[in-house]
Amino acid sequence: MALVLFGEVIDGARAAEIGLAWKCVPDAELLGVAHAMAAKAAAGPAEVVRSMKATILGMDAVTNSEDAVSAELGPQLASLGGAAFVELLAQLRAQIAAKS
Structure with missing residues (x-):
C-alpha cells in the first residue's frame, strides 16, 4: 500500500527483503533461475x-x-x-x- 500511496520505487533486492518477491538474482541468471524453479514446481x-x-x-x-x-x-x-x-x-x- 505504501509503495502505491507514496510512489516509492524499489529494486529487486528490496522487493525480496520485504516479501514482495521470492528472491532477487542477477539479471544474467534470471532466466536460468526461473526455468529451474518452474521445473521444480512441475516435477511435483x-x-x-x-x-x-x-x-x-x-x-x-x-x-x-x-x-x-x-x-x-x-x-x-x-x-x-x-x-x-x-x-x-x-x-x-x-x-x-x-x-x-
Whole structure:
C-alpha cells in the first residue's frame, strides 16, 4: 500500500527483503533461475500442482482474508491427506535429518 500511496520505487533486492518477491538474482541468471524453479514446481505430484494452480487462478476475485481462507482450506486439507503429501513430507524429513 505504501509503495502505491507514496510512489516509492524499489529494486529487486528490496522487493525480496520485504516479501514482495521470492528472491532477487542477477539479471544474467534470471532466466536460468526461473526455468529451474518452474521445473521444480512441475516435477511435483501432478494432482497437487493442478490443485495449487486452480486455487491460485481462483484467487483473483478474493478481496478479504475470510474468503481467502475459505478458498484455500479445502484444497490444503485434501492435499494433507494425500499420498503425495506424505511422500514429500518424508523426503523433507530425510533432508533435515541428513543436515543434522
